Amino acid sequence: MPKRLLQKTMKARVFCNNFKSGGGHLYGLESINASNGWAISIVGISIVFSGLVSLSLVISQLYKVLALYEDPSKITAFFKSKKSKKVDEKEGEKIITIVLTRSQKETVKQFALLARTLDDHFSLPRLLHLAQISGIKDPYPSLNILLKMRIVESDENGFFMWKNEVSDRAVR
Amino acid sequence: MPKRLLQKTMKARVFCNNFKSGGGHLYGLESINASNGWAISIVGISIVFSGLVSLSLVISQLYKVLALYEDPSKITAFFKSKKSKKVDEKEGEKIITIVLTRSQKETVKQFALLARTLDDHFSLPRLLHLAQISGIKDPYPSLNILLKMRIVESDENGFFMWKNEVSDRAVR
Amino acid sequence: MPKRLLQKTMKARVFCNNFKSGGGHLYGLESINASNGWAISIVGISIVFSGLVSLSLVISQLYKVLALYEDPSKITAFFKSKKSKKVDEKEGEKIITIVLTRSQKETVKQFALLARTLDDHFSLPRLLHLAQISGIKDPYPSLNILLKMRIVESDENGFFMWKNEVSDRAVR
Amino acid sequence: MDALFLDFYHNTGFYLWDYRYIIMIIVGMVFIYLGIAKDYEPLLLVPIGFGMLIGNIPIFKGLGLGIYENNSVLHYLYFGVTQGIYPPLIFLGIGAMTDFSTLLARPVLMLLGAAAQMGVFLTFLGALALGFEGNEAAAIGIIGGADGPTAIFLTAKLAPHLIGPIAVAAYSYMALVPVIQPPIMKLLTTRKERLIRMEEPRDVTKREKIIFPIVAFVLCCFLAPAALPLLGMLCFGNLLKEAVVTERLAVTARTSLIDIATILLGVTVGASTQGDVFLTTASVKIFVLGALSFGVATACGLLFAKIMNLFLKTKINPLIGAAGVSAVPDSARVVHMVGQREDPTNFLLMHAMAPNVSGVIGSAIAAGVLWSLMAH
Amino acid sequence: MDALFLDFYHNTGFYLWDYRYIIMIIVGMVFIYLGIAKDYEPLLLVPIGFGMLIGNIPIFKGLGLGIYENNSVLHYLYFGVTQGIYPPLIFLGIGAMTDFSTLLARPVLMLLGAAAQMGVFLTFLGALALGFEGNEAAAIGIIGGADGPTAIFLTAKLAPHLIGPIAVAAYSYMALVPVIQPPIMKLLTTRKERLIRMEEPRDVTKREKIIFPIVAFVLCCFLAPAALPLLGMLCFGNLLKEAVVTERLAVTARTSLIDIATILLGVTVGASTQGDVFLTTASVKIFVLGALSFGVATACGLLFAKIMNLFLKTKINPLIGAAGVSAVPDSARVVHMVGQREDPTNFLLMHAMAPNVSGVIGSAIAAGVLWSLMAH
Amino acid sequence: MDALFLDFYHNTGFYLWDYRYIIMIIVGMVFIYLGIAKDYEPLLLVPIGFGMLIGNIPIFKGLGLGIYENNSVLHYLYFGVTQGIYPPLIFLGIGAMTDFSTLLARPVLMLLGAAAQMGVFLTFLGALALGFEGNEAAAIGIIGGADGPTAIFLTAKLAPHLIGPIAVAAYSYMALVPVIQPPIMKLLTTRKERLIRMEEPRDVTKREKIIFPIVAFVLCCFLAPAALPLLGMLCFGNLLKEAVVTERLAVTARTSLIDIATILLGVTVGASTQGDVFLTTASVKIFVLGALSFGVATACGLLFAKIMNLFLKTKINPLIGAAGVSAVPDSARVVHMVGQREDPTNFLLMHAMAPNVSGVIGSAIAAGVLWSLMAH
Numbered sequence A, B, C: 001m002p003k004r005l006l007q008k009t010m011k012a013r014v015f016c017n018n019f020k021s022g023g024g025h026l027y028g029l030e031s032i033n034a035s036n037g038w039a040i041s042i043v044g045i046s047i048v049f050s051g052l053v054s055l056s057l058v059i060s061q062l063y064k065v066l067a068l069y070e071d072p073s074k075i076t077a078f079f080k081s082k083k084s085k086k087v088d089e090k091e092g093e094k095i096i097t098i099v100l101t102r103s104q105k106e107t108v109k110q111f112a113l114l115a116r117t118l119d120d121h122f123s124l125p126r127l128l129h130l131a132q133i134s135g136i137k138d139p140y141p142s143l144n145i146l147l148k149m150r151i152v153e154s155d156e157n158g159f160f161m162w163k164n165e166v167s168d169r170a171v172r
Numbered sequence D, E, F: 001m002d003a004l005f006l007d008f009y010h011n012t013g014f015y016l017w018d019y020r021y022i023i024m025i026i027v028g029m030v031f032i033y034l035g036i037a038k039d040y041e042p043l044l045l046v047p048i049g050f051g052m053l054i055g056n057i058p059i060f061k062g063l064g065l066g067i068y069e070n071n072s073v074l075h076y077l078y079f080g081v082t083q084g085i086y087p088p089l090i091f092l093g094i095g096a097m098t099d100f101s102t103l104l105a106r107p108v109l110m111l112l113g114a115a116a117q118m119g120v121f122l123t124f125l126g127a128l129a130l131g132f133e134g135n136e137a138a139a140i141g142i143i144g145g146a147d148g149p150t151a152i153f154l155t156a157k158l159a160p161h162l163i164g165p166i167a168v169a170a171y172s173y174m175a176l177v178p179v180i181q182p183p184i185m186k187l188l189t190t191r192k193e194r195l196i197r198m199e200e201p202r203d204v205t206k207r208e209k210i211i212f213p214i215v216a217f218v219l220c221c222f223l224a225p226a227a228l229p230l231l232g233m234l235c236f237g238n239l240l241k242e243a244v245v246t247e248r249l250a251v252t253a254r255t256s257l258i259d260i261a262t263i264l265l266g267v268t269v270g271a272s273t274q275g276d277v278f279l280t281t282a283s284v285k286i287f288v289l290g291a292l293s294f295g296v297a298t299a300c301g302l303l304f305a306k307i308m309n310l311f312l313k314t315k316i317n318p319l320i321g322a323a324g325v326s327a328v329p330d331s332a333r334v335v336h337m338v339g340q341r342e343d344p345t346n347f348l349l350m351h352a353m354a355p356n357v358s359g360v361i362g363s364a365i366a367a368g369v370l371w372s373l374m375a376h
Ligand code: NA
Pocket: D144, D145, D146, D147, D324, D325, D326, D327, D359, D360, D361, D362, D363, D364
């Protein structure tokens, strides 16, 4: 199959070259005809259009397919979100139990800034190290507070994540 | 012309090579003479000097030329600056009409920090996006205030600029 | 010496190749034997082990060697640290003489942030320039204070260093 | 020693100069001026302009100084241009900084990016008519694609002897978009059309954004395999960006990597414009055809938008058709500016980005098609 | 014109496709999916996955599109793979981001990194038994080293025709470390062993950290000179990091430089997996042997740790032996996770880093040894 | 198996070692020590020092490990040195970080940068006298230019076999500037002269700063076309910096690009010092001549400043003449330090930067002149 194609292509090219060989000396419509210009242009623009038209069709369908695909998950998500809301409320309660002093809030904010420079999942030693070189005071006890308040939570893979919502609420 | 040069150069090189061919076995003044060392050194340092001397001459003149060239613009600028001062005063009045609360000032400062990370001309959606991911609270209304206070101004090309002077005044 | 080695290696390789040449057609133990597989594996893993074992031995000794090497310096350091403590106390007194206002403390903090972006040894103009473009207010007088408080100190090479300990104490 | 001085003098630019070098040095300075003072695509015009200075210092041959001498440093750096290596690396970076959201929100606008490519093929015909060979004509036509790296890539593959003039023409006209497009836009649209407001685009999910580069790449390259080097890198870069987990690679692709490729491409393309090989009638024809190409592409985009309005329920502002030429993001900015002149509250920028980025895909496909049809 | 259309159609992927390309495109998409959705080594799987798409678009030969055609852009970028240039550059970056403190604090743990390399040599024997040539078997064995760049480097030197399958196998299994290792770890250890707490490591001085890369390099390369390209760059990068005064070079090495090398290595290794050359029984065997290799390496590390416990006063948790395979830092993370399942307060991560990084050194030495023993 | 062990042993460094490798390894460690502990040009000494370790591990030939073997990774990376590609890239970065303001404020100080180049030509004569060939002598002379990349560039073009010793000599002496220069400075100036305070420089406009690199490039390269690769990149980088609109390119040029080039240049230049080819009497002569060259260049700068004072109304502090050797910015720093020892309130640093940066231009011109006069 590829062999046949190759032969075809070869033939077509020889054919083209025959035309082209004199192209340099021709001008105007003659030159366009000689170089097969009209055909090439029409083929060319057709392909550009078919490419982008088919892409636009696929994308417009993709949107619907994904919507369908996501629908069940939305339903599930509906229940989940209720649950997680409850959890959130519980967390909210826990957080309220720890009233932060003004300077503690400051520290939390500084940690938040540091956390933004890290990957989503970061190691505790890394965060501590950063805190130390950034001159945050009492990094260990502060980190402890963060863990208690669940601002920093384990991802259960040995790494930790920063919970933006919780930290925002805490420093409000 | 280049042909003639090439011949000349060729000749010169052959000439040099003749000398040099024995250079490895010679020492001291003999070797220097054989390699045409004195001439090369004098030519060399002369060219270095003529390069830097002419450059220093051109630069010292450039300064004056530019000063002349800029002079008329200075005159124009004189008038312009008066005008812009007036505009500034007007802006100043407008700004005074919006008294910022302490937390609003804080927000303006945070936006100022974000703006510094952007190009001089930035798009509003980009700034908003940054504000959202940086956890600035109420980014939309805050941006509105910035626009009203002309801290963020359109560059009339669809992009916006951050006016440092205005923002500095606002958070003072 | 290298020549002899080369010959040996060559011989060894020819030898290997003889075995290997038929390797593609053999399977199982036969193939392993033909390719000298057992020997290569044993030699290989032995070298890996001897590399890491010797490295681990060297490192465990290195620790002790360095400790010995550092010991005298520690003794010297003991006296030095006393001296430097005294100096510190003196510095401390000097610092106390300058009581910073709240906003000055703020400025010191901002300078501290800037200093962290610089090399350990930085030039004053560079720091000033950064301060200006970062919008720190009154950079010149503030820098003056920093110099007086010895938060910024000359390294005696025309560059300056930021003294973290001193600045931390100052903004406390 | 006198002989040596004379000899050295004969090797200096003061002896070797030629009016064509001086012209090109002045052109280079104009490029630098336009880039810096007028802020026209400075990231391209300044490197190319300085490259023109470098390429037009009158130098003697044989030492390995010139870009066309083997073993010269410039020659090594130019290798990435002649072999078409820099353009795909630049496309990787462009992919890593492009946001296809607006396109995904309204895929029909993609047609405008296709329509503007008609300029490419019309210019191709024009170049044939002016006596260029087929491969040369194809390379000249792609100037209308308004995409520097694409133009350089195709020219490197089809007509390497024209890289200098075609690259310079492509980048000059891209820089001059704010000058070339507005009059055409006003000529071909009524005030009423220019006032049309676009519908707010729907929100696009992250999942769509991640799937888009994969689908776009596979589909377009199945159709036009020769678009692979450019589209492949564009879509790869975009996937790195949208995947989030590969953010660090996307950051490098859109900062150091694209910057290094841009610097080296710009300065060597500029240096390839040695006066004696550059200032020819062919170059003049290329510049004329290039300007034509840009104008025709703009017009095609606009008119196609007007045709689409005959079929669409919610009309689109035909101005955004002009952004189909690509020249990202200048062209979209010009659309926005022209729209705001009629109605300062009409925010067209975001909408114009859709045809704008699809113009990049469109001209990459056009380049692929022309390459495969024209290669020997 | 009809002929031209037909001709063009015969050059499209819709005509040229082959089931093997489709399979590989799907595999590429799975790689991308695993990288993005499952977060398995995304920095490797996403580039390789997209590279598979690029390499399996059905293209016609002769134009210079494919990675195996001279003068194609992909071919130029692939040069860094076939000549083994990217792996040392990646090792430079890895060196500049690796902290050897835990290793320095307890050098005896280095033995675990050596023990895991037994997997390499056992797989080598297995590959010989399955009928591979000696040089091929060596390249296959190194998959068990769990170190992508090392595997690519050795394969480029010994069996360049296998780069595709070996690289893909190595990176797939590295990504699947969290799936492959835990069952083996549970099988070979008792609950009591998994509960062992490690001693707090001593503090390591800056001076030790600076001297370490120098000593490690000189010692290991005197022993196994062929490890020079990889170990040299690893130790050089680490020295740049620890020296502090060379911080700016270390930063570039661990950001732009490693990222550029990773992007180019990933996408070209992916593109080298053209369906027609990739889907062979050899590839299947390589995948089977690779999985085996990983499993055996894990087991060797674990068991060696248990043997060490017979001699050590303060016992070590044998789980950390599994981190000796390298696959930094995933393998150490898995150790930590498995340990925490038994006792959530047991913090093994830091301790597992010691065998983890020594596994990198170990497999670089193993690669050097195999290279020098196997090269023609 | 015993045979295999023996065979392997014969390939290890423990068998192949030679006292010259050991000497060079120790030299490499001293370089690293000086870089890290003494902070002498660590960005150069640490990579070169570690490169020396890499290049002096005793390796067997044939596998493709050594820098002088084709197809070795080091050989590929060394290509940028032997072809003179890295130096212009480094100059691009230097241009993008250099501020020529002080030079523009007082252009007459540029003469000091020219004067110091006399050291180059005097050393050239000295090298001839010691029996070196003309091309070798020229490469040795440029050590006095106190500019590593320039020295490597010229040597790569004129005497590639001397790259190792010349590069090492150039960088060592640049690192030792704070040791070499002060005694000469004190010897040749009176206390009164060292106390001279410099006039405050006038403010320089942005426009001047933008025009300067263009004018400097065109003028100097018309005069000495062979300075084009170095001066072209230096001025291009500076234009990118000063143009502001091209800031992102300037940032990349002065961070990732220069860092990558510095790492690769440093480590390969270091690795090129293989003991058996490096430790020759020629190397010793080069080191002696290099030290001489530095001293003479310093003296020439100082004395020329004193001569200038005979003609100038407002006297200049002759110390700043010593900064004309370049070695940016160490040499200027040394001037400042020596000045402050006499008067702690005399701030010479900024003033010394003018001859310092003009020394870079001066030695690039000197290199160009020598190249064109000496090339075969
Ligand atoms: Na386009």
